[in-house]
Amino acid sequence: MPFPNNFLWGAALAANQCEGAWNEGGKGESIADHLTSGSRTKPRRFVQDLNLGDYFPSHTGVDFYHRFEEDIALFGQIGLKSLRLSIAWSRIFPNGDDAQPNEEGLRFYERVFTTCQENNITPIVTLSHFEMPYHLITAYNGFANKKVIDMFVRYAETCFTRYKGLVQYWLTFNEINFGTLGAGRLFCLGLRDAAQENYFFTSGDETEQYQALHNVFLASARAVISGHQIDPENQIGCMIANGLAYPLTPKPEDVLATQQRADWFNNFCGDVQVRGSYPSFAKRRFERRGIKLNVTAADEADLLNGKVDFYSFSYYSSSCVAKTSENVGQGNLIAGQKNPYLETSDWGWQTDPSGLRLTLNRLYQRYQVPLMVVENGLGAIDTLEDGAVNDPYRIDYLRAHVEAMHQAIDEDGVDLIGYTMWTAMDVISAGTGEMAKRYGLIYVDRDDQGQGSLTRIPKASSVWYHDVIASNGDSA
Numbered sequence: 001m002p003f004p005n006n007f008l009w010g011a012a013l014a015a016n017q018c019e020g021a022w023n024e025g026g027k028g029e030s031i032a033d034h035l036t037s038g039s040r041t042k043p044r045r046f047v048q049d050l051n052l053g054d055y056f057p058s059h060t061g062v063d064f065y066h067r068f069e070e071d072i073a074l075f076g077q078i079g080l081k082s083l084r085l086s087i088a089w090s091r092i093f094p095n096g097d098d099a100q101p102n103e104e105g106l107r108f109y110e111r112v113f114t115t116c117q118e119n120n121i122t123p124i125v126t127l128s129h130f131e132m133p134y135h136l137i138t139a140y141n142g143f144a145n146k147k148v149i150d151m152f153v154r155y156a157e158t159c160f161t162r163y164k165g166l167v168q169y170w171l172t173f174n175e176i177n178f179g180t181l182g183a184g185r186l187f188c189l190g191l192r193d194a195a196q197e198n199y200f201f202t203s204g205d206e207t208e209q210y211q212a213l214h215n216v217f218l219a220s221a222r223a224v225i226s227g228h229q230i231d232p233e234n235q236i237g238c239m240i241a242n243g244l245a246y247p248l249t250p251k252p253e254d255v256l257a258t259q260q261r262a263d264w265f266n267n268f269c270g271d272v273q274v275r276g277s278y279p280s281f282a283k284r285r286f287e288r289r290g291i292k293l294n295v296t297a298a299d300e301a302d303l304l305n306g307k308v309d310f311y312s313f314s315y316y317s318s319s320c321v322a323k324t325s326e327n328v329g330q331g332n333l334i335a336g337q338k339n340p341y342l343e344t345s346d347w348g349w350q351t352d353p354s355g356l357r358l359t360l361n362r363l364y365q366r367y368q369v370p371l372m373v374v375e376n377g378l379g380a381i382d383t384l385e386d387g388a389v390n391d392p393y394r395i396d397y398l399r400a401h402v403e404a405m406h407q408a409i410d411e412d413g414v415d416l417i418g419y420t421m422w423t424a425m426d427v428i429s430a431g432t433g434e435m436a437k438r439y440g441l442i443y444v445d446r447d448d449q450g451q452g453s454l455t456r457i458p459k460a461s462s463v464w465y466h467d468v469i470a471s472n473g474d475s476a
């Protein structure tokens, strides 16, 4: 069986990594606007004061805000059938708690989605991609505060209402499961005590963290309920960062540790969002650790009524787990130990296409809902030579993953409905804040100091991908 005829071949972006125009059009500050640039060895810093001479790459991004018409036309020429992008919450509600939405922000995304339509591109829209309004952290302590649930739901309802007829596919929270790690306390949950210098490495009160995560689950579920009421055509999915891990050895204790890690990082959030209730292993873990969450019967009903329509996830690499291994490493959040059988990218991520097939099988067998791969790609150093970028390494990476998806559909019977590779064009790296870590089908002339003409140059991989889409996967 080939890829289905209406398969959503596409590419992905996120507002804070591409738009720039951080304080234009009435936009408020977001978490992302407070992040400096870093590198593989130098962590990004989260700073409160924007006036100390630091460089904040999201402030200019790659200028998608001003160039989206030209950019989406280029995506159309590549033949993309879908474009995953996010709405910056702080363009719609600049502070998060504003009485009225910002009309200029609403109009911007209306033009973006209309331009997609003109280019026969189906938008897949993430409502929250690590970019909540900064004011919600300082004034409310992020999702620890129940009021923020209502603010998110109001934001989601504003978008569902305004973009009815233009957008049908929605994702609520990007990589929601980073909320199970200390690292996600800031960019997933918006916890105030996490707003310290080091973006990723924070630890704090676990009860507060999991209560905030519960509130994010509720915000997501209530948005799903509203989204279905506002437009029954809406298809609303979860978005989970996949952290496939293999046991480092066949030692039963390593196999068990691998499963426990998978349950906590991969399965917990998916179970809540797809099945509509907390899995038994999570309830038991909270009890044993003395974590008492405030979960009402009304909350439980909302989780059940707000189950997602499909499951989407990011998949980049895999790693190995041993009972004693350090599972969280710097700049490589979900990595465990190295797999001696796999190749490693310049940023330490190991390429594992078979792992994608395995993941698709595990997910489909667990949930039996349609699946979407909404991020997959290779971050690499690209060089511009004679006005062109030749990136055979990226083609090899993408081809192997397209092949793995084909096998999952054809041989294993998995219901996979779309693939949006990361990224449509080069953007700021989320993990390191660099431009040097490029994933795009289109090169953007911009460097780590914010210099460059911002000219767009389609890479060799975009020509390859064009043919893959035109042949519905056959020419991969």
Ligand code: P53
Binding pocket: 014, 174, 175, 241, 314, 316, 332, 333, 334, 375, 379, 422, 428, 429, 430, 431, 432, 437
């Ligand atoms: P960058 C870590 C591990 C896996 C996925 O990441 C991650 C992260 C956070 O860095 O995030 C997703 O740019 C995220 C995107 C991000 C992409 O992976 O660090 O949803 O925003 O750009 C790639 O190489």
